[in-house]
Amino acid sequence: MADLRIGIDVGGTNTDAVVLGADGRVVAKAKRPTTRDVTGGLRAAMDAVLAELEGATDPPGASRPRDEPGGGVRSRVGRVMLGTTHATNAILERRNLGRVAVLRLGAPATTAVPPLSGWPDDLREAVSAGEAIVPGGHYVDGREISAPDLGAVRRFLDGVEADAVAVTSVFSPASDEHERLVAELVASEYGLPVSLSHEIGTLGLLERENATVLNAALYGVAAHVTGALTAVLAERGLEARPYLAQNDGTLMTVEHAARLPVATIGSGPANSLRGAAFLSGVADAVVVDVGGTSTDLGVLAGGFPRESAAAVEIGGVLTNFRMPDILAIALGGGSVVRGRGVGPDSVGYRIASEALVFGGATATMTDAAVAAGRTPPGAAAWRGRLPAAVLARAAARQNGADAREWAGDGPGGPPVAGDGSDGTPVAGKGRDGTPVAGDGAGGTPVAGDGAGTIADILAKAVAVADGMVIDAVDRMALGRSDRPLVAVGGGAFILPGRIPGVSRVIRPEHAEVANAVGAAIALASGRVDTILPAGDSRPKAIERAKAEAVARAVAAGADPSGVEIVDLLEVPLSYLSEPAVRVHVKAAGPLAR
């Protein structure tokens, strides 16, 4: 009975793991520090969640066949879904990247800006085995710019030492024949793996080419991740099928991920958005994921992350593949609190030893929130750990709250007076980072009254942090105020109970591991982005694009009988000889059994 799923999400601070039952309930969960090699943290989180699973599912007092890895509850784990930062780290740190032969089909067009223009020198050096622009490619209307010059392709490839080839042809999202032709040549004559740009990005040659080259450079990393995950499963006696999370909130088989590793970049925020939707039961919401160092805001539309319209920079390189529209602000549970405000630095994973509530000496955002009466679920006792004088001053402040006016007047939105639910002052924040909250009666530090000063600083930090969140929510909500806000992540407790611009604040159970839940519940998807004629042939062409998206979803691991078209967007194009539309189709469905 393979009725259990394990979801794992590697974040900047923590690696989270959950086990979900067939009914979608969280059966076990664990959080472990992320390690530099990523895989160490992955093993630790996996071990912790399996231990909890075995504790949770065994009857009390029963002996466990721990030394029989294939037996017991572990055999019920049918799938393991991993959202990881291996690929992101490889690019940011320029480590383990493959050498890529960068081939563009388009000459004599496009020669004014050769491949890898604008790349950071060190990344280019780490990745490029050589670059060439050869004849080929298409016009916007499907005519050939010139026939693909396969002789020139061979001459180029004969002269480079490469681990992989990246092929980008002009207008390939509409006409992919030349890329496919070159892929066949490379596979049959050189035996190298090939990245084709039409499978990776959309219109916008340079950004799509960049993403394609990064993808080709990541093949080695992809193989490493797959190997590590397979090994972690085998070591633990799990016969589960592994999947990797991608940046649109869906999954792909490890075989698919091996061809499209670049799609794993940015999967963390997508996972937390999908997990928030699942845990809260809300499909349209603003999601705020508060981590240790930063807070990510995203928007759920129909249960999927709203995607960014802007080009996305990865490791200093501009790309245009789909990414969730995320606004990150430097605010987390571990953000260091000082007289002038909050962060941007954080104690990160050292919070468990450095924060005041954990007996440390650094005032953090967690301490500020706890002083204001905001504690994680089941952690109300943390308040008692703050120095007595801090609490006394905080209490005095709350008693006098209605006598004072804490007004924010930043551009972030309407001024908010004291939040009645917990008496917490809320303030706006100026764009330059200057807190603009008025200070109250207790605001003047008293010489010699160290604890009182800390209390003031903590209270001010809460006001500043709330202002940052309100401002960010307003930016992401795009003027709509009828949607709820779903608060997730380990630091979600620092958020206030009421936030202007949203209908209510939802704090679902297991919110601290929403990202891992999101990985565990994800669907598989496929997408097509192309240009089609707008005339009589349009309906048939759109049907073909839909069929292609479905086929790609199935290739990524979806059950053919369950795939649906979840997104269809048509944008008319201007200035063309024949009317044309740009069409985007996305299909998604549950994983095949």
Add this chain to the structure above:
Amino acid sequence: MSIDESDIPALARGCAILGTGGGGDVRTGSLAAVRAIRAYGEVPLVELADLPGDALVVPLSGIGAPTVGHEMIHGEDEPERVAEEVERLFGRPPSAIMSSEIGGSNGVAPVAWAARLGVPLLDADGMGRAFPEVQMVSMYVAGLPADLVIMSDIVGNVVTIRPIDGLWSERLARAVCVAAGSHALMADYVLTAGAARGAVIEGTVTRALEIGRATEGAADPLGALRDRLGAVRLITGKLTDVDRRTTGGFVRGAATIEGAGDERGRRLTVELQNENLVAVEDGAVRAMVPDLITIVDTETAAAVQTESLRYGQRVSVLAWPCDPLWRTPKGLETAGPRAFGYDLDYVPVEELTAHG
């Protein structure tokens, strides 16, 4: 002076500011300029006065659909073919390249074209800003006949048009552009330096560079930019509404900015057609085309282009006077508010904003 690689980011920022929301993305042009300078060397920047009267100046611009230009980027040899055709027609090679439109991508890309040709860039352009239509250039306002267009496409075709007037020039050039795949390089008017005097807007490349440099490392980028432009700040606030439609190749719409801080309660609406054209507050016009209206990020003072306008952005709106050429009767007839369908009599921005 010369333009080298290190000048390109500032030039691009300045051209984006002068684009008044339109003129196209400066990024691809910047990459092409850096690449060409590395390959062919720095580009001398010359003044009109430096050139002999019979020296040929070629105003160049890229034309076509932005979606296409982003995908089917210019070939490196396109300017060379235009130059060869100029030499065939006039019996001597171009002495300088000029930007037809300093605002946006066509302000930066000519650096690449001049570098490729090994000729100087003229410190001037045909608009002093960005405009959507081919005839909205200073050469037309100055009365020079629109009787020569040279176009070069990505595969090497060269088309020379001898139109009878500006209308035919636009019509034929557009047809050629579509046939060439909706993307081409165009020389519209070829001028002698003598004829260019009074018919081009001088000093605009230097001005774009100065504008771009004004915000570099500034503690108050917005203030520094405003001082450099001699601009009035119409409002600082939040973008609360963007109404944008694409019709007939143009983006039309309006952006609404609501004041913040001391300006809470105020509301400014910017009417746009590719470029920002008219700014209105409480029914009163605060600035109008051909004066320049640019929406910038309040924090960084970087220009926000029409296609990038988004709800919630913290922006400021700056307005400043256009070149005097646009304030002449012919200039206003060509690119004044009525040329864009607004039933408004032109009033200079200085007068509109003189009393608050």
